[in-house]
Amino acid sequence: MSDATVPIAMPHMGVSVTEGTVLEWYRAEGDSVSAEDVVCQISTDKVDTDVVAPADGVLARIVAQVGQTVAVGEPLAELAVSGEAAAALADAGAQEVAAQEVATEVEPAPEPVAQRESAPAGVRPHRFDPVAAAEAVVPAAGRDGGPVTSPVARRLAVEHGIDLAGVRGSGLRGRIQKADVQAAIENGPPAPAPGPPPAQAPAAGGLPRGYDDVPHEVIALSRQRSVMAEHMIRSRQTAAHMTTEADVDMSAVNRARGELNAARGEAGQRRLTALAFIARAACTALAEFPDLNASFDGERLIRWRDVNLGIAVDTDQGLIVPVIRRCDRLTAPAIGDAIVELAELARTRRLTPDHVRAGTFTLSNPGSVGGISAMAIINQPQVGILGTPAVVRRPVVITDEHGAEAIAIRPVMRLALTFDHRVIDGAYATRCVVRMKHFLETWEAAIYA
Helix, strand or coil: CCCEEEEEECCCCCCCCCEEEEEEECCCCCCEECCCCEEEEEECCCCEEEEECCECEEEEEECCCCCCEEECCCEEEEEEECHHHHHHHHHHHHHHHHHHHHHHHCCCCCCHHHHHHCCCCCECCCCCCCCHHHHHHCCCCCCCCCCCECHHHHHHHHHHCCCHHHCCCCCHHHCECHHHHHHHHHHCCCCCCCCCCCCCCECHHHCECCCCCCCCCCCCCCHHHHHHHHHHHHHHHHCCEEEEEEEEECHHHHHHHHHHHHHHHHCCCCCCCHHHHHHHHHHHHHHHCHHHCEEECCCCEEECCCCCEEECEEECCEEECCEECCHHHCCHHHHHHHHHHHHHHHHCCCCCHHHHCCCCEEEECHHHHCCCCCCCCCCCCECEEEECCCCEEEEEEEECCCCCEEEEEEEEEEEEEEEECCCCCHHHHHHHHHHHHHHHHCCCHHHHC
16 A cells, blocks of 8 residues: 555644643654654643654644644644554544544444554554544634634734634634734724724833833733633633532531551641542432533533533633543542642642643632632533532531531531533522532441541
């Protein structure tokens, strides 16, 4: 069979990731590579990661240069391979598409490691249509009527006075990219100003009007922070956010945690935080309220059979949400260990794409830095997120051993469940958070740990 050329595509790394930027090429055009050899590094709003060759071959052409942003599924480079390898890649891709179609109706797709074990020798399975899964669960862009735009393109449009409503996007699902705005700049004059600028419109130098004489410094946003900001705005514009809360007496958890930590200390193991117990209670409650462990695409609710629990981690680069796979099958101590390990990977920038994909429900933990309120923004395309503020000692009304009411000091946490009111009713969400409260207030290690 004759030689063929196959693309090395921008990988799909989760439904909220639509593009990535090339940071560095490790191989040059004309270099020979083997399957699984790292050829370049890319950056997304979630992680910096390596891209590997899908098969043995020669790097025929680099399509995306350093600094260039490429949509998921678009080629980063072209790899010259044997005809046999090309046929194997096409066959592997076709099988994966079929598996994705079945998974959409039946269950989540198999783990990547299982796919690698069944791959032909010398060939790494690559996603024939890497956007297919995202299209199944991510709402169409621009539902609010405005164009979806990359941060770089938006800044460029502001600088040159370009009205984005008149720019045609060439990116994924019509996304306006830098090249589209540059074309608009070259092809026509900026749109005329509609009238006098508002009081807070940028003045010369890009500062808000009236701030010219205020000492300042300008901090450029990282790519991760810029894309995260766009994701948060898109979530607020897409989902109908509503929050329901419940005060939880954490006395039972504190007792169980003290007993476990005493035993773990003797064994040289890490201490557990309350978050491990809250995560376990959340997973248990979600089994009874499966509509909250789901995704919504505007027309259908997709219930996930596993609880892949995202844990929001604060890092120097910004917020990132690594995922504990099949968290509902883990004990509280195992969840606690997983949280510590993932947080360390996140803060040392060692997360892989597999660490951040396929989350089905998220925990946000402002209590770790002292926050006492925890209404959060939903992590699309999920429909729920649980906020866990700090545990504080409060006076509460209790019933004593004689059946009389009394005032006592108790450690209390106000759990906040934010949900998408388009598909989740308030009563349903409230029953779920009250169920979490029940598990935490009646904690028994033999049942829940």
